[in-house]
Amino acid sequence: MDAPTRTACEVLVVGAGPTGLTAAIELARRGIAVRVVDKRSQPAAQADKAIGVHCRTMEIWEDQGIVTEAMDAGSWLHGQTVFVNGKQTHQVDWSGLEELPYAHLGLPQYETERILVDRLTSLGVPVDRGVELTGFSQDDDGVTAEFVDAAGTRSSSRAQYLIGADGSGSAVREQLELTFDGGLSMFPQLFMLGDVDVEWEMPPGHLVRWVRIEEDGDFTGMLVCVPLKGHHRYRVATLAPQRLQKTIGSGVVPPGFWKEYDPPGLADIQAAIDDLGPAGTTASNLRWSSIFRVKHGIVDRYRTGRVFVAGDAAHLHPPAGGQGMNTGIQDAWNLAWKVALAVRGQASSGLLDSYEAERRPAGKAIVDRAVAIAFTDEMDMDDERAQFLLEMQMTMNYADSPLVGEVTGPAGFTGGPLPGHRAPDVLGLRRFGVAHDLRLFDLTRGTHATLLLTAGDGTGAEELRALEELAASVRQATGGQVRPYLVAGPDLAVPPLVDLPVLRDARGAFAAAYGTGGAGTAAYLVRPDGHVGFRTRPVSEPALREHLAGVFAG
Template sequence: MSAGSGDRAGVRTLLRMRTREGCEERFEEAWRAAAAEISRVPGNLRQELVRDADDPRTFLITSDWVDRAAVDAFGRSSAREFLTAALRDLREDASRSTYEVLYEVPGDRGPHVRVDIRTVVGPGEEELFERAYRTTVERLRGTPGLIREELLKEPAEPIYHIFAEWETEQDFTNWVDDPSHADQTATLVRWLSVDFDRRLYEIRYRPPEHGSGDGGYAPPPPRTEPPRAMPAPTPVPVPSAPVQEFVEPPRTAPAPAPAPASPAPSPAPPRTGRADAEVLVVGAGPAGLTHAIELARRGIAVRVVDKRSEASTQADKAIGIHCRTMEIWEDQGIAAEAMDTGIWLHGQTVFVNGVQTHQVDWSGLEELPYAHLGLPQYETERLLTARLLTAGVAVERGVELVGFDQDDDGVTARLQHASGEVEDARARYLVGCDGAHSAVRTGLGLGFVGGLSMFPQLFMLGDVDVDWGAAPEDVPPGHLLRWVRIEDDGAFTGMLVCVPLKGRRRYRIATLAPQRLQETIGSGIVPAGFWQEYEPPTLADLQAAVDDLGPPGTTASNLRWSSIFRIKHGIVDRYRSGRVFVAGDAAHLHPPAGGQGMNTGIQDAWNLGWKLALAVRGLAAPGLLDSYDAERRPAGKAIVDRAVAIAFTDEMDMDDEKAQFLLEMQMTMNYAGSPLVGQAADDAGFTGGPEPGHRAPDVHGLRRFGVAHDLRLFDLTRGTHTTLLLAVDADVPREQVLELEKLTAAVRQASRGQVRPYLLADAAARLPALVDLPVLRAPAAFRAAYGLAGGDPAGPAGYVVRPDGHVGFRARPVTDDALLAHLGRVFAP
């Protein structure tokens, strides 16, 4: 055990208590009386009472003790009984923990706020983590508003807590939001990425310490509004993954803050707009366009508005299309045109401190319908806009959401047109796909939470031609190239990423802005999302970055576009509030690593589209719309966390390059924990295959009578319907087939025609003539892919494949009760 200094605490106990409603003041009074008794217990050094800033009924009681023996003695004392009796009738629940105090940064005391940061440190990294922490706190000395910090470790667990005390919440916010402090936290931030949690507490009262005349603290005045979600320390990101995603902010002044949710005074009288839509989609980026396409395909009256007067037409934003997105585009009918427009990305090569450490080839994954495509986002938006137009929906540009209200029957949105006219538009549902500065997110009051949820950084981008100099053979064509510099203390001090674009020798260059530009722009608070404040970097600025980290002799030329901007990252606390939803950048902001933001937003829209269409048509079960948040928010948080973690490592997972690639491409992203998925199978049911919530894989070689060519399984699942796959082997009895025929009639009725059943039979199976089921002969590859190899001892198997291509339910043997019970969770009775 290592205490801070002098008579500071060696052991700390934390008692978390949640009071009964309306008992907060009585709880504080009872604690003060009990604290006076505890202060007389031998070995007690001090006590604190703090309150959760986000939940005024949750308190944290902190007690510092000389050693563990003093804590044990207190547990047997009358003072402990006094505390228990005083608080027993005022609390709902409580939990207690004991920690060893490892390190402390002393400072002045006062009525402050306390930030508790919890993180898990990997095996064998404890000493390195503690050394990095000491380095960080030395750099933090003199930070305005910082009183002190302490590092605590949970006994016998690799879990650490950083307790930081600040003069005010605003001091802490200002420090976190200022990108100039990145150098202070560079050595520590690699541990504050995925398994990470942060809580903010108000210090309500602290009794005087022994030998001191200090009095307690008076509670601060009550809040008049909820506290804002608190950001975390700023890392120095190092992008790493199959493709980069970057954002070109506007070349003009910073974008204005989103309008409040309540209607603002309009510059012109309201007008009656076009006929009310069933769904209003705000934002015509990839997420908004994808969602509108899915609604329009299903016959839903959808309206799409975007405040941009013109669509993007040059280099901006994401430039990578994941394999899973290509599958979605095949279903939507734009995959072929996307391939003709884009460029295939073949792999990634990584250099650390000038030495090649990794080279991964992404080709050769024959089980994937598509590889990894490079395509600028303005081309993505062009393709999706054209596809939406074929469904009869045109994007209304120059139309901005300035406020909205919702009631039991729908949403009233106030839309301001370019002419200044304001329209009150009515819709049954509102979907916010309006990006990083989302007015919908602001109107709902959604906060950012989780992980390194809000950290800023200054990036520099450019679209240039690159000549690799004397050794171009060292740079494989079609590869994403990444150079990083890591100091001996583990700090990342430089990065350069070059992503191929269509055209010979053309690349998108991304790098951290140099110190010269950092000093030029200074510091200050950075709002959520992407933000431009500065003149674009010059070709000389980009060349300097190439000279610093790239291969010797490399030159950049023909600058077409460049940008310098700040970025923040995070995920909102919920994706739905009543009849209003958020998706894409309105719901989650990603580090510029892996091209995750745009592709994840498309997945959001894909997931919500079929569910919202069923709800509009009155075909959705009561909990179906809730499953959007239940499925997509955990997926979004996992992707944000992984993108952050990737940003702080110089290595890829070389033990299984294929598994890492599939994860980055969202091919193995799943909804296994969703309340909407399940299975019914005995021990002999499935030998493998996709589990409930996982992506249903494609299979080639299916045959259907009357069709001369082979079919794919995706030919059956493609479209807006749910698919029921019923599989039987060569020895299936005639009676079982007839039972399946009856079952499918019940399924059609229960889903009101939303489920299409197919019988996938072994080539040797003898089936009844004219069975009332679409029949296909399935190859052995199907039974292997879906875990049905080795005969059919358990009877026919069934897979329900949702419209988004994920397995909703599987059973073997198939029974009416289990299958219909699952469908009852999706479709209205």
């Protein structure tokens, strides 16, 4: 055993799954010295985890610059077909939602991790593999973590903050002595997965689900088939064979994949399809299979001092539609920009507290919903469009966060995203010197917050110059962390402005989407994670400055 070595970084990320990689990318994009360690010596190489990439995650990946790679590697999921007791009860088409920049993508998690690792590597950050966290301590100035590698060499690392994204068996969660709210529950059934080719006449690109529910309401069978890239290739999830179901019920059972069992064979998967699927269906070409158990719960807190938990380290739930991976990515998306500001001394005193205040309620809602629909036909809402948007986390919001707010006059907003809600994209903006239309996401993309100032018809030159002075002051006060723009109506006379870039709402799309039509001024502050932090109409400079003081130091 070699002598202990010691390295330093600003933020230590434990775990190189999608959650940890997302956090590391966002920190590295902001110039933070980040180290990522993972006890796995090799990255995953089989479709054993999440497949579905939610629409909101696709927006995040566009911002990170990897959405094209993801689309090229994946395949679109076009909809869902559901059978109950052998009869088709639902067939939902997920295409045609024009307000969504991206649809639902099918992409195995090992491909997701490969793309994220490539992006992180391009930012100059490698993943330290085969390095296991054995313990850590923290003080007022930082965290000291201890590790051991595969060769038994011990080392330590000092960081200002530690993010535990080390999955369902999280060592970070264990050392923090976090408990699961209400206890950690487990489904009594044993499940199996398989990556196979399936020959049948099902709608291309559809997630297909069969369930059997007895007259007394008992759930006695399920078969879920998610299309993968390839001809007739599916990831099949179903109950494990009865011979294995009879062996459970004693001893400590870890969540996730259960290595104590030999992987099921093609005959086991074929038997499940024969039992529940359409007659004459043939499964072939078994690439991989496994047995797994499902535990579900959420920890009592997401932060202890300078240490945070995210992803499966914070919440566990049934693997229905990739909620775990996508929720973990959103945990990291919410946390990383706040930690980066704290490292740079630019965060308000309460900014880091907002991570738990915002993400834990979101995590609990997703856990509760995933458990509730695990053994149903998964159509528990009359409005199929609203259910899809909810499942894709497009309508997830932080409306109850202490970090969001609004101040309005009697007229107020005529619509638009509420504080804490996702800021939607808008097409058709024009900027002098640019021959093509711009998107609102062209302004918000990046590591900054965006201040969108608007001026309706009749706004005078003095009011516009006052907005310019406000923009310059905000930019200076936040150390450049906020980028202001003026979104002006197509016919508004705008005097020459030096410190406030001007875009034209040429077709009124922004005014319609953000509820700013008519006379007067308004402002939206869009956070780095794409959620509305604050809005005001007419523009109230004192209220805006008060809000900014709750986010940024000084």
